[in-house]
Amino acid sequence: MKALTYQGAKDVRxxxxxxxxxxxDDDIIVKVTATAICGSDLHIYRGKIPEMxxxxxxxxEFMGVVTDVGPGVTDLKQGDRVVIPFVIACGECFYCSKxxxxxxxxxxxxxxxxxxxxxxxxxxxxxxxxxxxxxxxxGQAEYVRVPKANVGPLKIPDVLTDDQxxxxxxxxxxxxxxxxxxxxxxxxxxAIFGAGPVGLMAALSAKFLGAEKIFMVDHNDYRLRxxxxxxxxxxxxxxxxxxxxxxxxKGTEFHGVDATIDAVGFEAKGxxxxxxxxxxxxxxxxGKALRQCIxxxxxxxxxxxxxxxAGFIHGFLFGDAFEKGLxxxxxxxxxxxxxxxxxxxxxxGKMKPEVIITHRMKLDEAARGYEIFExxxxxxxxxxxxx
Numbered sequence: 492m493k494a495l496t497y498q499g500a501k502d503v504r505x506x507x508x509x510x511x512x513x514x515x516d517d518d519i520i521v522k523v524t525a526t527a528i529c530g531s532d533l534h535i536y537r538g539k540i541p542e543m544x545x546x547x548x549x550x551x552e553f554m555g556v557v558t559d560v561g562p563g564v565t566d567l568k569q570g571d572r573v574v575i576p577f578v579i580a581c582g583e584c585f586y587c588s589k590x591x592x593x594x595x596x597x598x599x600x601x602x603x604x605x606x607x608x609x610x611x612x613x614x615x616x617x618x619x620x621x622x623x624x625x626x627x628x629x630g631q632a633e634y635v636r637v638p639k640a641n642v643g644p645l646k647i648p649d650v651l652t653d654d655q656x657x658x659x660x661x662x663x664x665x666x667x668x669x670x671x672x673x674x675x676x677x678x679x680x681x682a683i684f685g686a687g688p689v690g691l692m693a694a695l696s697a698k699f700l701g702a703e704k705i706f707m708v709d710h711n712d713y714r715l716r717x718x719x720x721x722x723x724x725x726x727x728x729x730x731x732x733x734x735x736x737x738x739x740x741k742g743t744e745f746h747g748v749d750a751t752i753d754a755v756g757f758e759a760k761g762x763x764x765x766x767x768x769x770x771x772x773x774x775x776x777x778g779k780a781l782r783q784c785i786x787x788x789x790x791x792x793x794x795x796x797x798x799x800x801a802g803f804i805h806g807f808l809f810g811d812a813f814e815k816g817l818x819x820x821x822x823x824x825x826x827x828x829x830x831x832x833x834x835x836x837x838x839x840g841k842m843k844p845e846v847i848i849t850h851r852m853k854l855d856e857a858a859r860g861y862e863i864f865e866x867x868x869x870x871x872x873x874x875x876x877x878x
Contacts, residue, residue, distance in 0.1 A: 493878065494548045494632035495857045500538025501865075503549065503858050511628065511636035516563030519640040521573060525653040526553035526630045528857075528864050528874040529661055530687045531799055534756075535621070536861050542622040551577035551618040552660040553630025554653060564640050573644040574834075575637055576826035577661040579616040579627065582642035586614070593823035598639060599625045614823060630660075631857060633878040643827045645834060654845040655837055657875065658692065663844045664829040665797050666692025666754075670700055671829075672820035673750035673795040677701035682739050682787050683724070684780045685754035686714035688873050689797055691847050693752050694722040699842060706748065708735045708783070713870040721846060736786035747789035755780040756798025778804040785811050796821035850874040 494508045511520055529552050534540050554574040557567050567573065579598040580587050586594035595615035616638075619629015628635065637644060647656050666689050675681055679702045683693050686709035697705050707724040709715050715726035725742065727735045740747055784794045785808050794817055812819070836842040849872045852860045860874040 492633040493854060494628070495550065495854065496545075497535065497543050497547045497549055498545050501536060503536065503861055505855055505857055506546075508546075508548065508632075511634050513559060513561050514636065515638060516561045517638070517640050518561045519557050519564055519567055519573075519637045519644065520559040521553075521555040521575065521635050521637055521644075522558045523553050523555040523630055523633060523635060523878050524572075525555070525657050526550050526632075526854075526876050526878075527657060527660075527662075528552075528631075528860055528876070530689060531620070531661075532861070533865050534799060536865060540621050540623070542626075544622060544626075547619070547621070547626070548628040548632050549619045550629035550631030551620055552657065552662065553618075553635065554647070554657050554660060555635070558634070560640070567640060567644060567646070572647040572649065574647055574656050574659045574830070575618070575630065575635070576643040576645075576659075576664075576830060577618055577620075578643070578823065578826050579618065579625070579639055580642050580827055581639055587642070590825060590828045592643075592825045592827045617823075631854065631876060633854070643830075645830050647834070648838070651838060652845075654848060654875070655843070656834065658688075658844040659826075659830050659833055659837075661824065661826065662688045662692045663695075663833055663842070664826040665689050665824040666694075667696040667829050667833060668824050669693045669752045669754065669795045669797040670696035670702075673697075673752055673793050674818075675700045675702045675750060678703045679750070680704040680706075680743060680748040681750045681752060682706040682708065682735075682748045682784070683752045683754055684708045684735075684783060685756075685798065686711060686718050687754065688847060690752070690754035691718060691722070691872070692844060693754055693797065694718055694724055695842060695844060697752075698722050699836070704743075704748070706735075706739050706742065706787075711867055714872060717847075717872065736783045739787040743789070747787055747792060749789060750793040750795060751784035751788045753780045753784050753794065753796045753798045756796075756800055778807050782808055785815070785817065788815065788817055790815045791817075793818045793820060797824070847873045848875055852876055854878045 598616035616625030
């Protein structure tokens with residue numbers, strides 16, 4: 492089959508690789524009908540994620556048709572249309588029993604060795620996201636082996652198109668979890684840092700949950716303009732506004748917003764010092780977005796972090812967070828928890844995540860898709876690939 496493979500920083504190639512096969516009783520094989528390039532994939536593309544090996548198949552946002560099922564699969568059959576959550580979860584371990592699927596203890600074969608290092612450990616296995624998360628082949632391919640198929644793959648009715656439901660695989664539940672973690676509801680206020688796909692899904696979810704005032708901070712005017720027109724956000728371009736948090740404070744009678752959402756993560760553009768520390772591998776992440784979140788959030792408010800972070804960060808203002816009594820909620824998305832209800836909202840026309848799509852390309856054009864997305868060319872918001 493054809494699949495997009497990692498060959499090094501900013502070097503991804505569509506190659507012919509062996510077809511996947513069933514390896515466990517509860518595996519399925521899916522013929523991919525649509526897959527997307529995620530903002531998190533750009534961390535890999537830029538060479539920022541450790542434990543990537545040449546030849547690894549990328550992609551964790553995908554859906555398709557079941558072509559083969561293991562004898563232990565109970566609810567799926569050949570021909571079913573399914574969306575696959577990016578998190579691979581067993582459904583039975585300590586964390587899965589608490590619906591904390593991203594913490595699954597059994598699906599990441601590298602977890603035990605990492606635990607012995609007595610450092611922060613990755614949780615569940617993820618599709619196409621390095622050997623740090625299990626080394627599973629991803630979905631930017633013609634076919635994918637899906638383990639633990641009794642936990643997660645969601646059957647899709649034929650009345651819904653691939654475009655409508657594809658983002659149930661990651662960015663929609665990620666944005667929704669961020670908004671839920673932010674404790675948003677009718678009349679609340681929120682500032683979202685980052686207008687990439689996850690930030691846009693957070694804005695969609697904030698509006699859906701009833702947020703009254705939504706600030707959005709980014710430096711791409713075309714993304715901010717789309718978010719303003721589509722979700723009614725108040726746009727702030729940080730290239731033109733040196734202190735977005737101050738602007739947000741002024742817009743909330745100097746109380747701050749009820750919650751902030753950091754949809755940027757560790758690759759936020761920080762200070763010259765942070766850039767130097769990161770280059771020397773003395774720090775893993777810029778703290779700029781989090782500092783802005785702390786400053787913009789009212790006392791007793793919430794800082795919700797769906798953005799990916801790695802290792803230490805520079806300038807984390809813990810004293811300010813303590814003084815303001817802030818709540819921090821963060822982490823990988825427990826996608827399986829939210830997918831069924833979000834599918835229902837899509838089916839009823841209450842959510843239309845597909846409106847963010849700007850580029851549809853064939854899998855053979857994937858390398859160009861990554862380049863366009865990474866460089867923010869052609870007003871790119873989201874790239875969908877079809878094998």
